[in-house]
């Protein structure tokens with residue numbers, strides 16, 4: 359096993375999310391489902407969270423932002439990025455697991471079926487493209503996983519909260535208080551989130567999308583915020599309102615996976631048109 363990448367593929371985190379937040383028991387008390395969840399989690403997923411919680415510090419996030427947010431690595435169109443992401447090596451069973459493109463198309467198609475606006479369908483199509491960070495050599499724990507603010511106390515509602523004790527910021531005088539380096543209700547735009555595929559893709563795409571779409575992309579892995587209602591003391595009123603959209607998107611991400619594989623070639627023309635409606639032919643990654 360690669361110590362930095364304990365899961366056989368980054369999708370194991372999402373498979374596990376679906377177990378943690380199954381559609382049928384969404385309304386159960388968070389506490390009870392949480393305890394059950396942690397007891398049954400697979401060892402590889404547990405190891406993944408251990409690394410994520412130990413290494414996501416203020417310093418680490420600053421360093422990754424500097425390394426990646428200048429967006430000078432590649433110039434790629436959106437469909438090109440989808441095909442690139444699809445080359446992500448996946449050790450799991452290819453007969454049962456969806457490819458990356460298939461997951462993106464299933465989410466987009468479910469959104470389209472429900473009659474949502476075109477920009478919303480587009481979010482379904484692109485929301486995980488930030489996972490190309492894996493192809494740039496980044497470890498799983500720095501690409502996927504629930505995200506959370508750094509620079510203030512880690513909420514006890516974050517899964518495997520106890521692993522944060524290993525994090526150097528845990529006892530830091532400035533970073534370990536409820537507000538940490540932030541003012542009350544400062545607004546999430548001023549809050550540094552743990553590093554991963556959400557924040558990266560937000561920066562790649564933000565200039566071309568409506569603000570609702572930007573929020574869906576930037577915070578779709580912020581489960582402590584959109585499923586556990588944590589960190590409300592940092593949210594602005596605007597964040598509160600826009601999180602309705604993040605919550606609207608979440609079921610399409612978690613529950614749109616079906617056995618019927620989308621026919622990529624027949625869907626491609628519709629999606630190429632949709633991409634061209636919002637994006638230039640190349641984006642900076």
Ligand SMILES: [Fe+2]
Pocket residue numbers: 485486555578579
């Ligand atoms: Fe994602």
Ligand SMILES: [Fe+2]
Pocket residue numbers: 461485486611
């Ligand atoms: Fe996803």
